[in-house]
Amino acid sequence: MKLNRRHVLMLSGAAAVTTLFSPAIKARAAAPFKQPDLPYAEDSLAPAISARTVGLHYGKHHAGYFKKLNTLVEKTPYADLSLEEVIIRANKDGDTAIFNNAAQAWNHNLYWQQFKGGPAAPKGEFLQAIESSFGGFEELKKKMTAEGDNVFGTGWVWLVKDGDKLSIAGMQDAGDPLADGKKALVGIDVWEHAYYLDYENRRPKHVTAVLSKLVNWEFAGEQFQE
Known part of the structure; x- marks a missing residue:
């Protein structure tokens, strides 16, 4: 069939x-799948x-x-x-x-x-969920950085929404929260191609910089509200 x-x-x-x-x-269209345009210039980050x-x-x-x-x-x-x-x-x-x-x-x-529009702090119900789940925004960033460093080899560290709760998930290789029925809000790539030219083996510095200087947390909050 x-x-x-x-x-x-x-x-x-x-x-x-x-x-x-x-x-x-979303990528609704069936194959052939098309890579979306980069939503800013290559030097914007x-x-x-x-x-x-x-x-x-x-x-x-x-x-x-x-x-x-x-x-x-x-x-x-x-x-x-x-x-x-x-x-x-x-x-x-x-x-x-x-x-x-x-x-x-x-x-x-x-x-x-998630980087489009530049850094912005979380607010409203999203911020409340962060505070309830992690003890505050700065603690969330610290915990995501630590989890990113714990991923062995290649992979991702994710902030996910699972029902009404937030959690952090470190996943190897192509690990994707969608496959587990969870909603990805923020994803940091910890494959070496994402950071090695800029940070060499200092992966935590890369994760911290991305979380603090690039992620548009309003974008993440909009997904949290959906």
Whole structure:
């Protein structure tokens, strides 16, 4: 039987699929999947992230995930699904190569989008949730930095919404909260290509700089409210 969008929604839960994704980072269209444009100039994140790092990270690594994913899903049932549905289905079925490339494509979509507009402090109910969950905004940043340093090898550190609660998750390789039914609010890439040109082996300095100088926490708060 041909796997289509209706079948995936039935299997994974239409409500869960609908509520996990912010309009700013949804990728509804089926294959071939298209890498979103970088929402600012390559030098806009400097000095926290250099233009050279952005150029390589966005132009080579992120683009490469989309290219490989489109090759892998061509003429398969996955080609009829959205990017988010591919992640959920490939994880469920153990299609590792497809999951890795789809998850990395989506992870980076959020990664670049979360910096648009520059740093802004959390506020309102989102700030209250941060204070309740972590003891304050500065404590959240400290805990995310520590968790990012604890990720062995390559991976991501995420601030996620799980029901009405916030938590921090360190995940290896292409680890993606979507596959666990959780909503990603902020994601920091701790693969070496994200920071090594600028920070060498000083990963915690990279994570701290990104959290303090680049993340638009209003963007994260908007997703928290959805």
